[in-house]
Amino acid sequence: xxxxxxxxxxxxxxxxxxxxxxxxxxxxxxxxxxxxxxxxxxxxxxxxxxxxxxxxxxxxxxxxxxxxxxxxxxxxxxxxxxxxxxxxxxxxxxxxxxxxxxxxxx
Amino acid sequence: xxxxxxxxxxxxxxxxxxxxxxxxxxxxxxxxxxxxxxxxxxxxxxxxxxxxxxxxxxxxxxxxxxxxxxxxxxxxxxxxxxxxxxxxxxxxxxxxxxxxxxxxxxxxxxxxxxxxxxxxxxxxxxxxxxxxxxxxxxxxxxxxxxxxxxxxxxxxxxxxxxxxxxxxxxxxxxxxxxxxxxxxxxxxxxxxxxxxxxxxxxxxxxxxxxxxxxxxxxxxxxxxxxxxxxxxxxxxxxxxxxxxxxxxxxxxxxxxxxxxxxxxxxxxxxxxxxxxxxxxxxxxxxxxxxxxxxxxxxxxxxxxxxxxxxxxxxxxxxxxxxxxxxxxxxxxxxxxxxxxxxxxxxxxxxxxxxxxxxxxxxxxxxxxxxxxxxxxxxxxxxxxxxxxxxxxxxxxxxxxxxxxxxxxxxxxxxxxxxxxxxxxxxxxxxxxxxxxxxxxxxxxxxxxxxxxxxxxxxxxxxxxxxxxxxxxxxxxxxxxxxxxxxxxxxxxxxxxxxxxxxxxxxxxxxxxxxxxxxxxxxxxxxxxxxxxxxxxxxxxxxxxxxxxxxxxxxxxxxxxxxxxxxxxxxxxxxxxxxxxxxxxxxxxxxxxxxxxxxxxxxxxxxxxxxxxxxxxxxxxxxxxxxxxxxxxxxxxxxxxxxxxxxxxxxxxxxxxxxxxxxxxxxxxxxxxxxxxxxxxxxxxxxxxxxxxx
Numbered sequence: 001x002x003x004x005x006x007x008x009x010x011x012x013x014x015x016x017x018x019x020x021x022x023x024x025x026x027x028x029x030x031x032x033x034x035x036x037x038x039x040x041x042x043x044x045x046x047x048x049x050x051x052x053x054x055x056x057x058x059x060x061x062x063x064x065x066x067x068x069x070x071x072x073x074x075x076x077x078x079x080x081x082x083x084x085x086x087x088x089x090x091x092x093x094x095x096x097x098x099x100x101x102x103x104x105x106x
Numbered sequence: 107x108x109x110x111x112x113x114x115x116x117x118x119x120x121x122x123x124x125x126x127x128x129x130x131x132x133x134x135x136x137x138x139x140x141x142x143x144x145x146x147x148x149x150x151x152x153x154x155x156x157x158x159x160x161x162x163x164x165x166x167x168x169x170x171x172x173x174x175x176x177x178x179x180x181x182x183x184x185x186x187x188x189x190x191x192x193x194x195x196x197x198x199x200x201x202x203x204x205x206x207x208x209x210x211x212x213x214x215x216x217x218x219x220x221x222x223x224x225x226x227x228x229x230x231x232x233x234x235x236x237x238x239x240x241x242x243x244x245x246x247x248x249x250x251x252x253x254x255x256x257x258x259x260x261x262x263x264x265x266x267x268x269x270x271x272x273x274x275x276x277x278x279x280x281x282x283x284x285x286x287x288x289x290x291x292x293x294x295x296x297x298x299x300x301x302x303x304x305x306x307x308x309x310x311x312x313x314x315x316x317x318x319x320x321x322x323x324x325x326x327x328x329x330x331x332x333x334x335x336x337x338x339x340x341x342x343x344x345x346x347x348x349x350x351x352x353x354x355x356x357x358x359x360x361x362x363x364x365x366x367x368x369x370x371x372x373x374x375x376x377x378x379x380x381x382x383x384x385x386x387x388x389x390x391x392x393x394x395x396x397x398x399x400x401x402x403x404x405x406x407x408x409x410x411x412x413x414x415x416x417x418x419x420x421x422x423x424x425x426x427x428x429x430x431x432x433x434x435x436x437x438x439x440x441x442x443x444x445x446x447x448x449x450x451x452x453x454x455x456x457x458x459x460x461x462x463x464x465x466x467x468x469x470x471x472x473x474x475x476x477x478x479x480x481x482x483x484x485x486x487x488x489x490x491x492x493x494x495x496x497x498x499x500x501x502x503x504x505x506x507x508x509x510x511x512x513x514x515x516x517x518x519x520x521x522x523x524x525x526x527x528x529x530x531x532x533x534x535x536x537x538x539x540x541x542x543x544x545x546x547x548x549x550x551x552x553x554x555x556x557x558x559x560x561x562x563x564x565x566x567x568x569x570x571x572x573x574x575x576x577x578x579x580x581x582x583x584x585x586x587x588x589x590x591x592x593x594x595x596x597x598x599x600x601x602x603x604x605x606x607x608x609x610x611x612x613x614x615x616x617x618x619x620x621x622x623x624x625x626x627x628x629x630x631x632x633x634x635x636x637x638x639x640x641x642x643x644x645x646x647x648x649x650x651x652x653x654x655x656x657x658x659x660x661x662x663x664x665x666x667x668x669x670x671x672x673x674x675x676x677x678x679x680x681x682x683x684x685x686x687x688x689x690x691x692x693x694x695x696x697x698x699x700x701x702x703x704x705x706x707x708x709x710x711x712x713x714x715x716x717x718x719x720x721x722x723x724x725x726x727x728x729x730x731x732x733x734x735x736x737x738x739x740x741x742x743x744x745x746x747x748x749x750x751x752x753x754x755x756x757x758x759x760x761x762x763x764x765x766x767x768x769x770x771x772x773x774x775x776x777x778x779x780x781x782x783x784x785x786x787x788x789x790x791x792x793x794x795x796x797x798x799x
Contacts, residue, residue, distance in 0.1 A: 022331065022335055024321070025319070086316060
């Protein structure tokens with residue numbers, strides 16, 4: 001898919017096209033999923049340069065909305081194995097380079 | 107009373123003298139009095155009193171002054187002063203100020219000889235008040251806790267002066283007079299209730315379910331996933347563009363499904379669905395019975411020579427028809443699992459409503475069709491060609507035709523007094539072949555002696571009396587109005603299987619008449635069959651000459667229509683309710699008796715005894731009323747007077763076919779059956795004819 005002849009254009013195109021949030025894995029109910037996704041997008045756009053703050057914002061908002069002990073990981077590359085409460089996990093990509101993992105486990 | 111300070115005397119006397127005068131004066135005063143008393147009482151009291159008195163003689167100190175009366179009476183005045191007579195007056199002390207001894211003017215005059223700290227308080231002091239308050243609380247408590255029966259007045263008399271004062275004090279304190287316990291009739295009681303033992307109970311809720319999830323994120327994974335997603339989106343876009351019509355279809359489908367899901371309410375479920383579900387449930391529930399019905403063959407039959415058994419299968423009952431006797435049974439010739447049950451009562455005194463029910467073997471728990479009738483049903487018949495038409499005869503003499511296609515509770519046709527209904531219970535109805543104009547028609551027989559033909563013409567039920575039965579053996583055809591013909595009571599009839607016009611009628615008098623539709627004036631033959639009412643007559647399914655009859659006189663008889671006397675007579679030791687030929691053999695028939703037994707005969711096997719005699723009702727009180735063979739399956743249904751219908755499987759011995767010979771094709775079919783019957787009859791005819799000769 002990536003053609004080596006036009007790497008620059010490809011990259012620009014990629015950045016433009018791949019800005020939408022993309023849910024990789026979730027087991028949340030519909031309503032909760034939409035809300036969480038929007039929250040993640042808002043946080044990542046607000047703190048575009050500071051993933052830590054974005055994660056903090058997401059965590060605190062989720063704690064308020066859905067009860068405590070949410071955990072948020074935002075990064076460009078990481079591996080994880082987590083235990084989460086069923087129906088309380090969202091793993092999504094955003095902006096073409098960010099991965100956000102939100103889960104609840106108290 | 108609390109006292110602390112000693113009262114002061116007005117006259118101040120020196121202590122010594124005063125004490126003496128006090129001591130002596132009473133002694134002298136007492137002595138003469140005592141002596142006087144002694145003198146008076148000496149005679150009365152004797153030595154005891156003397157001794158008692160002697161013990162009290164006062165001792166005098168030896169150095170006591172002997173004073174005369176006058177001296178004793180003399181009053182000596184002493185003045186008590188606060189000055190201590192023993193206190194030294196001349197105490198001097200050295201004064202450093204003036205450098206000389208100086209007498210001290212103020213000498214301590216106080217001498218303490220005896221001191222006792224009393225525990226009395228003045229009643230007006232604070233401490234005393236506090237003490238009073240304390241004790242009164244305690245007293246009140248005691249008073250309240252004890253109940254006293256005695257009256258206040260009576261109690262006051264018993265009180266001493268001190269107590270009286272106390273009570274006055276209390277009164278002055280403004281308190282209620284406390285109740286005292288009755289000392290003579292009072293006992294304290296105490297008890298303690300049982301304390302329930304304590305138990306610990308602990309529980310722990312289940313933790314919310316958890317799951318593990320693991321993944322690895324890096325840039326190329328994110329990239330790949332985005333690419334895949336984009337491709338997916340493109341594909342869906344193409345699809346959306348290509349078939350826009352399909353989408354609409356989908357939408358409409360969705361709408362349909364939503365409307366369907368909205369009508370999820372159980373009341374809106376169509377009865378058909380419920381019926382199917384009910385059958386499914388019953389199929390599971392009665393699976394073992396269904397298996398028995400289809401496959402079970404009594405293995406022990408092989409070891410019994412001739413006898414067979416009946417295996418109970420389903421039991422049919424309907425809550426609302428529980429107390430109604432089964433008065434009619436009829437299998438549908440088209441739907442082999444469907445049969446009709448007529449409910450009513452044979453008891454003249456207990457006539458009420460009736461019930462027409464249709465059961466299927468596929469659902470034994472609930473009838474397929476239910477028709478409630480005002481009068482008890484006496485008989486019914488399902489049309490062979492039009493299986494939805496059911497003719498019913500009622501106790502009130504009317505006949506009706508029900509249409510199963512119309513689920514109303516009313517019949518589509520019903521005879522009235524205007525349209526020639528019977529005046530007595532209708533004992534049997536039978537559909538005939540459609541007439542020349544293709545109108546369905548049926549016959550009925552009643553106790554009023556009429557055999558009537560009914561024809562369904564459009565919306566009407568046309569009737570025609572075929573014959574009027576009379577007692578004296580000849581059918582009377584309106585022979586003058588002067589003599590009323592005494593009518594015979596028809597109780598059953600059956601039409602010949604092959605000869606269209608021929609039929610036989612059983613009567614309450616015990617006679618059986620062979621009649622023809624062609625002649626309404628006379629009987630072709632009259633058989634003196636029974637001593638009591640003929641309950642049922644039936645033509646053999648195969649042999650054209652043979653019919654069977656049963657009666658309440660305990661007998662079942664088999665007839666050759668050409669011969670006046672019965673070919674066979676079986677005594678079953680109980681009134682016979684019904685008899686039926688088996689559809690698979692010319693020689694097999696079943697009879698039910700009121701003692702709850704089913705008798706199955708096979709003339710080919712045993713000409714004298716039933717090859718099966720089985721009690722099939724739960725209680726002996728239940729009377730069996732009717733029996734009917736299924737047209738194809740080897741099962742029979744029997745009805746009893748409690749409203750139960752029992753389905754029974756006929757064991758192999760009871761449906762024995764001619765033994766197969768090796769290498770030979772066993773001939774089957776009606777001819778064989780006719781021949782089989784003929785053979786048995788011929789065996790009998792010869793001796794009977796011999797007897798006649």
